[in-house]
Amino acid sequence: MDSRLLHDLTKLLGPRGVLHQPEDLMLYEYDGSVELARPDCVVFPRATADVVEIVRLANRHQVPLVGRGTGTGLSGGAIARHGGIIVSFARMKSILEIDSENQRAIVQPGVVNADLSVAVEHLGLHFAPDPSSQKACTIGGNVSENSGGPHTLAYGVTTNHVVSLEIVLPSGELTRLGSAALDPPGYDLTGLFVGSEGTFGLVTEITVKLTRNPEAVKTLLAVFDSVDDATETVAEITARGITPAACEMLDGWTIRAVEDYVHAGFPLDCAAILLIEVDGLREVAEAEAREVADVCELHHAREVRVAKDARERDLLWKGRKNAFGAAGRLAPSYYTQDGVIPRTKLPAMLRRIGEISKKYGLQIGNVFHAGDGNLHPIILFDERNAQQFRDTIRAGDEIIEFCIQMGGSITGEHGVGMEKDRLMPLLFSEADLALMRRVRDVFNPEGLLNPGKILPTSKGCGEIYVRPRPAAAAPSA
């Protein structure tokens, strides 16, 4: 990296605001995915003005810029694929304003997702998007990836809760998109920006909606001896007009892995469990919980357990949210996929995953946001075995190809990043991708922001994978 650029960055941010030694950079070469690439330096702005100045410097030297929160992403969004500067928002983590009357908050991008909900708890409010990594991931990262979570079935994903953004364009220009009030005139640039995976601009301020806490919450655990019974239960809950706040499914193998780790009280000998949450007015939650329990029993649930109190509920959720960590204990590495199918295709999908598992001799655990058809197969592998790693990626691709055949999508909440850019042509035509490229160029004409993400490069499918990083219990949505 140009020593003048490094000098200017250090002058701007102080010696503690810039990392450039190899041993420091190693910590920033990965995120929660299996991707890997080393940045040339990492900078830590303290304020919007710093970000503007960093962008101007990078622009002058034509060095790529990659925004980063806490690196919990699962598609390589915060990895400097082509080197350059990682802009870490670790020091921009203030909640700038809480407006309880209008149910809005203005936050800096480095605010941790769960911290915002904690900060507004006394007002009876929360920030609805709840990725499983919510205790670590940042709202800036959520905006970039349009993150989801278990409760998005009823409450929507990040884009549904963001109304305005302050962004720094790669030219160094500071712009505000949208407004705290709803329906500002003009094109919905906020809606376009959320989920652009850091390729449009660096976010310096986010105005979000806050959601009123429900009066009552009921969490049910339903245990099944057959996976088909569990999936049919999900279908019938929908058919009855119930939209649970969350509807999660774990298969038998994953249950045993989790139980061994978390001791959530999941039965060890079952084929699948559903974790279903309903909420709202006390009467609504109670009536829906009763009806959901009836549906489960109708479909031969061996047992339906309703969490008696908050402690029991938290334990059930701990089991779900640590499914990936539990899998991580059983193999040197694991690869979490993120595909979407129409929920009625769940049984076919599960059969297909079974076949793929057998074909490659790989253990695949299944965790689904069953309510919205978003699946997270966990493929276990050993990164020291090159063949197994290649098979793992192939198995992941085959799962995604089947999702597309079923009318689904290649990512429900983890993002495309550098993991799935090469898969984009399976879903989008050359014309679709060309238009997306032109839209990106409006914001990021020289490709300095997060290059090599989302849109496939002309190299196409032949791209060689970087070696996987050592196993770590990365949280997942």
Next chain:
Amino acid sequence: MSISGAGVSSRMAEIAGDANVASDPAQIAAYQIDGKSPMTVVRPGSSEEVVEIVKFAEREKLAIVPTAGRTKLGIGMPPRQYDVALDMTRMDRIVAYDPGDLTLSVETGIPLHKFASALAEHRQFLPLAVPFMNRATAGGTIASGVDSPLRQMYGTARDFVLGMEFVTGDGIAAKSGGRVVKNVTGYDIHKMMIGALGTLGVITRINFRTFPLPRATRTCIATFRDPASAFRLRDAIAKSVLRPQSVEILAATGGTTAELGRRAAVSFDHNAWSVVVSFAGDEQVLDRDRRELEALTRGADRSALESFTELRAEPAENASRHIANLPGAILERFPAAAIFKISALPTDLAALASGMQAIEIPWLVVMRGLGVTYLALLPPDRSDGSLRLMTRECARLFSLSGKAPWGRAVLLWCPPELKTEINVWGAPFGDFPLMQKLKNVFDPSGILSPGRFIGGL
């Protein structure tokens, strides 16, 4: 444009068939925008035909305005140029409906009521209770970005449109999003199409998420003698455990609006401020909703409370329908009305209400509980004097637009005469240069609804 009218019609007929092209004045009159008529009307039957029409138009520098139900052609500025009305009503099919997946894919010209009945068979619906419900189409509703009282619970199209197919101004068929309820693949271009008034592309297909139809609904109306009490009740509802499907605050200066009030089941007597709250659920839940709301109402301000009434079943649904259609009903009853849409926050509403006291023309206001406000100025006639007064008032209201505590105002509907004096969109803001660049990407020759949108886009 250098080609003759006859040349345009004959090429259009080649693409869409003779029966689907019209150019005689009687037929064309129905497609007027602010007094401006197109040269030709063409009704494409497929996305492929739209592509051909747009390519031809781009080559010949013909300006196209997509339309279908023709209920919202009055929105926006008059087009700078208007040669071809692209009537999408032939593209009216349900492409796919998967009740189990809660997804619906429709062609753009389908009337809302047509798929509403298909959804109702599976006890589902789309929360698009919009003006002109009986004639509006999916495409027009989405392209115009009109909202619905039900947004309190379900959000707007932005929240439940899953993906779209469209044809850009250079004749390229493209898509974004998908057909599943959760998806983060690629840029959400379709979000930008919502409310873009056909300036970025001709929407050909829309994928929606559907919702379960509520088992029953109930509407409660609390009427106060002053606006402050109405706003206090709004605030109390927002802080309560209640989850109403709509919260609307209605008031008017009385007199000529009485009939509109009766249909919406509210009083439009001078100084009456009604908070209309509608709930969905089963009967037991609705009983609780009503009890809680009544307690909040009496707690809000007993002395200013005039009445608290409850409507069930048919009367409740009628009132909701009329409130959703109020802009439509206003325009029927007062053809010279000017209707502002104000993008305000709930805490702005009190300032808005006090600002309205100075308006010298009769008015009617619908304030959504989430802040978005529709303010209609209702001139007694279309005389020059009335129009002058309207112009002055609208200019005055625009001078407040975007300044705290007012929200940004758009003059959604008004007599065309006003548009020579006033830009209905107000002044664009700091993000406008990006919008201009995006317009150039989607419509490089500027042939799609040119000049109708904000800042001349």
